[in-house]
Amino acid sequence: xxxxxxxxxxxxxxxxxxxxxxxxxxxxxxxxxxxxxxxxxxxxxxxxxxxxxxxxxxxxxxxxxxxxxxxxxxxxxxxxxxxxxxxxxxxxxxxxxxxxxxxxxxxxxxxxxx
Amino acid sequence: xxxxxxxxxxxxxxxxxxxxxxxxxxxxxxxxxxxxxxxxxxxxxxxxxxxxxxxxxxxxxxxxxxxxxxxxxxxxxxxxxxxxxxxxxxxxxxxxxxxxxxxxxxxxxxxxxx
Numbered sequence: 548x549x550x551x552x553x554x555x556x557x558x559x560x561x562x563x564x565x566x567x568x569x570x571x572x573x574x575x576x577x578x579x580x581x582x583x584x585x586x587x588x589x590x591x592x593x594x595x596x597x598x599x600x601x602x603x604x605x606x607x608x609x610x611x612x613x614x615x616x617x618x619x620x621x622x623x624x625x626x627x628x629x630x631x632x633x634x635x636x637x638x639x640x641x642x643x644x645x646x647x648x649x650x651x652x653x654x655x656x657x658x659x660x661x
Numbered sequence: 662x663x664x665x666x667x668x669x670x671x672x673x674x675x676x677x678x679x680x681x682x683x684x685x686x687x688x689x690x691x692x693x694x695x696x697x698x699x700x701x702x703x704x705x706x707x708x709x710x711x712x713x714x715x716x717x718x719x720x721x722x723x724x725x726x727x728x729x730x731x732x733x734x735x736x737x738x739x740x741x742x743x744x745x746x747x748x749x750x751x752x753x754x755x756x757x758x759x760x761x762x763x764x765x766x767x768x769x770x771x772x773x774x775x
Contacts, residue, residue, distance in 0.1 A: 551704070578761065587670070589765040590705070590750065603762070637704050644761045647693050647754065652704025 549573055551653035553638050559659045560628065568623040568656045570638030576651070578644045579621040581613060584635040584655065596621060597644045628660045665753050667766025674773050680738040682769045684751035687732065691753040695763070696725065696736050699748045708749070709736070741773045 551572045560566050572579060581593040595603035596615040610632075612624040621638055635655040641648035666685045674680045684694075695710035711718045711725040711734065718725045724737040738745055751766040 580761075587767055589665070589767050590763075592762060595761070639704070641761060647756050648761060649707050650761065650763070652706065654702060654704050 551638055551640055551651050553636075553653040553656050555656060556654065557657045557659075559661065560625070561661050562628055562630070564628075565624070565626040567625065568636055568638075568658075570621040570623075570653055572619055572621075572638075572640035572651070572653075574640055574651060576640040576642050577618050578641045578648070579615060579618070580639040580641075580650065581611075581621065581623055582637040582639065582652075584637055590637070593623075595644065602644060625658075628658075630660050633658055633660045665751060665764050665766045667751050667769060669769060670767070671770040672772070674738075674741045674771065676741065676743060676773055676775050678741050678773075680736075680741045680745065680771055680773070682736045682749050682751070682771070683733065684735065684753075684766050685731075685733045686753050686764075688753070688755070688764075689732070690755040690757075691764075693754050693756050694725070694727065694734050695752050695754075696723075697750040697752060697765075699750065699768075705750055738771075741771075743773045743775060746772050 554569045578597045583591045593607045594613045599615050610627050614622040637655045638653040639650040641650045696708045697705035698708040699705040709720050713729050722739045727734045748768045748770050750768045752763040754763050
């Protein structure tokens with residue numbers, strides 16, 4: 548595997564389900580990100596982790612719970628979601644968060660909440 | 662203050678033509694302006710970026726033009742090819758203010774026809 552991988556690629560869940568999205572980066576980076584991409588809207592930064600520590604929470608509802616056990620893995624735990632949470636969830640990584648470090652994106656998880 | 666406005670929403674160009682996508686920003690603290698290219702089923706990938714100390718940057722067929730006084734920047738794709746068909750996002754950030762917090766435009770879906 549190379550770059551940034553995300554699983555699953557597609558997920559359909561009911562509003563009462565609990566599911567998790569997984570992201571893994573194979574680039575030796577120290578920072579990881581979760582973004583939400585909705586049609587005709589800008590990419591929304593959700594969370595930033597640097598060296599496993601959360602450095603940014605962009606006022607994300609608590610039904611989204613991130614976890615970063617190490618610099619290579621990032622999870623997004625989902626529970627009690629709403630239909631408006633349906634979107635493409637993108638993970639990204641970068642060498643660091645200071646100055647500008649290019650962010651490398653994974654292919655995303657297409658989430659549908661019924 | 663944090664918005665980046667992008668136009669057009671969609672664009673159809675004939676093969677060999679010039680594709681032009683425009684972005685405008687409001688935050689004068691922004692000092693780094695990347696463009697991302699996203700193909701269906703893939704995450705965005707950095708295409709080209711510019712700092713405001715130059716008015717133009719060219720990489721192959723891709724050129725960014727930057728107008729600091731107007732707070733506008735644009736992407737020009739010369740000799741557009743069908744393989745350029747993708748969604749393009751402009752973005753902006755302040756390198757001194759946590760350079761990895763990118764503010765994205767809403768995207769332009771480009772289709773290059775034969």
